[in-house]
Amino acid sequence: xxxxxxxxxxxxxxxxxxxxxxxxxxxxxxxxxxxxxxxxxxxxxxxxxxxxxxxxxxxxxxxxxxxxxxxxxxxxxxxxxxxxxxxxxxxxxxxxxxxxxxxxxxxxxxxxxxxxxxxxxxxxxxxxxxxxxxxxxxxxxxxxxxxxxxxxxxxxxxxxxxxxxxxxxxxxxxxxxxxxxxxxxxxxxxxxxxxxxxxxxxxxxxxxxxxxx
Ligand code: GRF
Numbered sequence: 140x141x142x143x144x145x146x147x148x149x150x151x152x153x154x155x156x157x158x159x160x161x162x163x164x165x166x167x168x169x170x171x172x173x174x175x176x177x178x179x180x181x182x183x184x185x186x187x188x189x190x191x192x193x194x195x196x197x198x199x200x201x202x203x204x205x206x207x208x209x210x211x212x213x214x215x216x217x218x219x220x221x222x223x224x225x226x227x228x229x230x231x232x233x234x235x236x237x238x239x240x241x242x243x244x245x246x247x248x249x250x251x252x253x254x255x256x257x258x259x260x261x262x263x264x265x266x267x268x269x270x271x272x273x274x275x276x277x278x279x280x281x282x283x284x285x286x287x288x289x290x291x292x293x294x295x296x297x298x299x300x301x302x303x304x305x306x307x308x309x310x311x312x313x314x315x316x317x318x319x320x321x322x323x324x325x326x327x328x329x330x331x332x333x334x335x336x337x338x339x340x341x342x343x344x345x346x347x348x349x350x351x352x
């Protein structure tokens with residue numbers, strides 16, 4: 140994806156494992172013209188993911204790829220790469236996808252796999268981000284959109300947004316407040332990548348300097 144200036148909608152794949160509210164936020168941004176993309180395919184590692192049903196209702200192709208059917212992360216990655224390449228997918232958006240993608244997958248889509256995470260990384264990586272933020276007593280948490288690398292929740296950061304943690308917050312109230320920001324920030328970050336004009340400089344995703352010519 141790096142630095143490409145896209146004139147036609149970019150074919151996306153969204154990977155989910157559950158309810159799919161970020162998937163819907165992406166779909167709404169596409170429909171509203173805020174995201175120059177088309178959701179070509181939605182894949183879930185769980186056949187009962189609610190997001191699959193929503194996708195079918197939208198006429199989006201879906202694929203259930205249960206991880207239990209594959210003997211290793213590499214075998215799963217290969218099946219996923221094959222399914223996505225066969226459909227011309229150029230950008231992959233993880234949205235509540237609860238599986239690790241390995242080097243095989245990441246190498247097949249260089250700088251083209253994004254994830255949304257419900258904390259200000261590098262604080263609280265992993266599946267319990269909101270609970271750990273509350274338990275730690277931080278006053279501010281938030282949302283991070285980052286590139287996916289084989290190391291969990293550790294790739295270069297594309298966008299972040301802060302969310303206050305209140306004294307009376309529970310897991311549910313904090314998660315809900317963070318989710319509202321996820322739905323706002325994720326489509327914006329995806330569009331930023333699609334629009335081009337950026338590069339990855341070490342760990343930093345930075346805007347290219349404007350050419351003088
Ligand atoms: C979101 O909080 C996301 O940040 C995390 O898993 C949750 C998925 O929610 N990785 P949804 O399936 O998009 O509603």
